[in-house]
Amino acid sequence: EAGVAQSPRYKIIEKRQSVAFWCNPISGHATLYWYQQILGQGPKLLIQFQNNGVVDDSQLPKDRFSAERLKGVDSTLKIQPAKLEDSAVYLCASSLDLRERRDNEQFFGPGTRLTVL
Amino acid sequence: AQKITQTQPGMFVQEKEAVTLDCTYDTSDPSYGLFWYKQPSSGEMIFLIYQGSYDQQNATEGRYSLNFQKARKSANLVISASQLGDSAMYFCAMRGDSNFGNEKLTFGTGTRLTIIP
Numbered sequence: 636e637a638g639v640a641q642s643p644r645y646k647i648i649e650k651r652q653s654v655a656f657w658c659n660p661i662s663g664h665a666t667l668y669w670y671q672q673i674l675g676q677g678p679k680l681l682i683q684f685q686n687n688g689v690v691d692d693s694q695l696p697k698d699r700f701s702a703e704r705l706k707g708v709d710s711t712l713k714i715q716p717a718k719l720e721d722s723a724v725y726l727c728a729s730s731l732d733l734r735e736r737r738d739n740e741q742f743f744g745p746g747t748r749l750t751v752l
Numbered sequence: 753a754q755k756i757t758q759t760q761p762g763m764f765v766q767e768k769e770a771v772t773l774d775c776t777y778d779t780s781d782p783s784y785g786l787f788w789y790k791q792p793s794s795g796e797m798i799f800l801i802y803q804g805s806y807d808q809q810n811a812t813e814g815r816y817s818l819n820f821q822k823a824r825k826s827a828n829l830v831i832s833a834s835q836l837g838d839s840a841m842y843f844c845a846m847r848g849d850s851n852f853g854n855e856k857l858t859f860g861t862g863t864r865l866t867i868i869p
Contacts, residue, residue, distance in 0.1 A: 668856075675861070676861055676862075677756070677843050677859025677860050677861055677862055678797070678843075678857075678859050679859070680856045680857065683856060691856055724795060726795075726797065728797070740799045740802070741797075741799070741857065742799070743789075743796055743797035743798075744796070745795055745796045746795040746796070748795070
């Protein structure tokens with residue numbers, strides 16, 4: 636079974652530029668998550684999708700960050716314009732929509748390491 | 753609000769010894785789940801073990817076990833017979849079950865474990 640795919644793996648941009656990250660979840664996984672992991676910290680949820688609908692985007696800086704999952708499969712996270720403090724690893728995760736499974740494990744991709752200069 | 757505290761930034765352990773990684777949590781949810789993830793230098797988050805708040809027995813998965821003490825709000829990870837491949841960052845995470853369907857994980861700051869040959 637293929638895992639969660641993310642691209643690119645690394646990205647270096649100047650501040651005020653735009654950048655986009657792509658995520659392809661595990662086939663059949665209805666739920667998709669984007670996390671931001673700043674160096675030395677644990678991941679923080681930015682946005683959660685259930686199929687193509689947003690479940691939680693309370694911690695997404697909506698003035699500069701946007702995300703979409705138009706067909707309920709792959710997803711794109713965009714930052715426009717980027718700031719220095721956006722330097723982080725952006726992790727995508729997916730899980731089955733089995734609400735009767737309490738342990739509903741999240742499977743993570745390898746992440747995209749963003750450096751903003 | 754949920755909070756996870758990991759007080760050990762780093763640990764060094766001799767190969768083949770057992771190691772305990774500490775995790776305490778705080779939540780107002782009556783039902784919740786606790787997770788441990790491993791993050792090697794490659795960056796991918798690997799699920800290790802899950803403990804439900806109403807589970808009667810401590811969870812075990814191979815060499816991993818979770819020492820769950822509900823009254824003390826602690827969920828320590830125990831790794832038996834440590835191996836060189838266990839060197840990585842370890843994150844404790846929590847998911848509240850009060851808002852069913854919102855499966856956001858709240859992570860701690862992590863513990864960097866180094867196994868010494």
